[in-house]
Amino acid sequence: MKTKYIDLIDQTYYFPQEEFTLEDHNLYFHNIDLMQLVKEYGAPFKFTYLPKISHNINRAKYWFQNAIKKHDYPGNYHYCYCTKSSHFEHVLTEALKNDIHIETSSAFDIDIVKNLIKKGSISKKQYVICNGFKRDQYIQNIAELINSKHKNCIPVIDNYEELKLLDEVINEPYQVGIRIASEEEPKFEFYTSRLGIGYKNIVPFYNREIKNNDKVSLKMLHFFINTGIRDTAYYWNELLKCLKVYTELKKVCPTLDSLNIGGGFPIKNSLAFEYDYEYMIDEIIYQIKVTCEEAGVDMPHIFTEFGSFTVGESGGAVYEVLYQKQQNDREKWNMINSSFITTLPDSWAISKRFLMLAINRWNDEYERVLLGGLTCDSDDYYNSEQNMNAIYLPKFSKSKPLYIGFFNTGAYQETIGGFGGLQHCLIPSPKHILIDRDEEGNLKTRLFSEQQSATDFLKILGYDE
Structure with missing residues (x-):
């Protein structure tokens, strides 16, 4: 027995x-x-x-590069680390050894970025993607970064007022992204994410606030759903809705060249854990390519913002x-x-x-x-x-x-x-x-x-x- x-x-x-x-x-x-x-x-x-942090970063970069090569995809892939998962210096130092970029979510995140720039861990060539609901201090810190010639600092617009607030304190031309307010799963207590701007409102917002503003250009469309990247009908449906917005926006916005699909890779929570990362990445790249080809628009560079996947298993x-x-x-x-x-x-x-x-x-x-x-x-x-x-x-x-x-x-x-x-x-x-x-x-x-x-x-x- x-x-x-x-x-x-x-x-x-x-x-x-x-x-x-x-x-x-x-x-x-x-x-x-x-x-x-x-x-x-x-x-x-x-x-x-x-070492597990670097290992997971390089696994994801390898899978994306394989999918890009397989599908003859013309865009580049950029791995961003979502700092809110763990802000510790030893985590950021390890992650940044691997030619990655940073995603922030609050004002003090920018102070960490400035510290890392001062130490030489982050260069002005690296992207700093600024997510989250932005008010005074966060807006000011973003402006200081952009005004110091960090051209690849990209604030992602979360609500209509943010663009005006940024315009008031940034002294030179800058780039922004727009976050899509995705629809949540039916079991959620609410229908639409509180983060971002609704699907139907994004193109009108661009035409009204950005198109004729010589100071700002739209570079990125940001997409993320709360349940993460999973092989479900819900995820694929939301991704296709996002891609429809991208293709419509690209037709009126020539500066738009990047799609940020956020984070959401699961990590191992059991010895019985199974998840086909390679298949999911391959299918995402394929769906983006097919949708753009059908719409007759250029394919975007791909950004991800992996947090738990980067540091969780360490x-x-x-x-x-x-x-x-x-x-x-x-x-x-x-x-x-x-x-x-x-x-x-x-x-x-x-x-x-x-x-x-x-x-x-x-x-x-x-x-x-x-x-x-x-x-x-x-x-x-x-x-x-x-x-x-x-x-x-x-x-x-x-x-x-x-x-x-x-x-x-x-x-x-x-x-x-x-x-x-x-x-x-x-x-x-x-x-x-x-x-x-x-x-x-x-x-x-x-x-x-x-x-x-x-x-x-x-x-x-x-x-x-």
């Missing part, structure tokens, strides 16, 4: 996988001995494996199971030495599921459990995997510590959780480790931030002496 944790994983999934292997009954992630990190740094901790969190509470005949609660609300807020706020595995004791028998955090909040729990309605882990033992890992958590968790600030029930943010490799492939680790202390919290709360 197969009752060990390794048996459960082996008969449920294809294992080992590209990033996960097993040695001496312990889990390795990209050939990183996670138990060695536990011994060196202690748990809980979060980590960022920097991150992880490791916890120790402190104690097991048997609450009734069927429910066993494994209590971790941290909080899900603090460290993985997406799991609490929007019921997002991450890839979760035991770090050690794979040769022990398993049991069904629930995972609970340290806060006194009933919502601080994790109860199922993406493709199963339960969690199974090696049996709890007071004499044999159990460590568990949540993987592909690198996007949004720190910013949503408020990195370095107050945390729910004053449960501290854990230490954060950066993992890299040198030119010979040898592993390098360093502590990016210590676990929060009581002193940190007291200072924020105004109790400092």
Whole structure:
């Protein structure tokens, strides 16, 4: 009878996988001995494996270039990183090693861009695509960038008033994009995205506000839907509606030469995850080409804004199971030495599921459990995997510590959780480790931030002496 944790994983999934292997009954992630990190740094901790960022960027660039070559597509492809996924300097520095561009969403993003320009990480040849609803400070920061001769800073118009606000503070000719307000899936609580300008209003807006304005030229049409890039009738229908707007706009706007299809590539959230990235990219390029040919207009350069896809699979969190509470005949609660609300807020706020595995004791028998955090909040729990309605882990033992890992958590968790600030029930943010490799492939680790202390919290709360 197969009752060990390794048996459960082996008969449920294809294992080992590209990033996960097993040695001496312990889990390795990209050939990183996670138990060695536990011994060196202690748990809980979060980590960022920097080489995975470059790896994913170059995967996408490779797929797009293959599709462009296959379909003899005349346009270029530009990979932009969506900074809101993770603003950390180590993330931007790693991403920018790969000849990419930047997409921003708020005023302070531009301050990060200026810092990176000063350091030489961003040149004036690189695109800075400015999305989001823009008011005073954001408008002013964009203007400062454009006025400093950064010609490839492209504000994407989100509402009718923004163009006038930009015109008032930009001193020379500049380029803009327009965002389409896409229609949401039928299950959404509203029909149309609050972001952008409606399909039917874009050409009239161009004719009214941009066509005869010598100072501004329209370069880009921006398209994004909330559900991301998925092989569904809904996605393809919205893309075709976007392309119809593009071809109509191109016929009256000769400066329009770029289509931004936004972000939305999913990332691995289970060992059973399947997604054909190459097929989706190939089909997108094909649909753009066919639609433009049928309309008799030039094909656009393609921009994407991948955030989670860029950085999500680089991150992880490791916890120790402190104690097991048997609450009734069927429910066993494994209590971790941290909080899900603090460290993985997406799991609490929007019921997002991450890839979760035991770090050690794979040769022990398993049991069904629930995972609970340290806060006194009933919502601080994790109860199922993406493709199963339960969690199974090696049996709890007071004499044999159990460590568990949540993987592909690198996007949004720190910013949503408020990195370095107050945390729910004053449960501290854990230490954060950066993992890299040198030119010979040898592993390098360093502590990016210590676990929060009581002193940190007291200072924020105004109790400092």
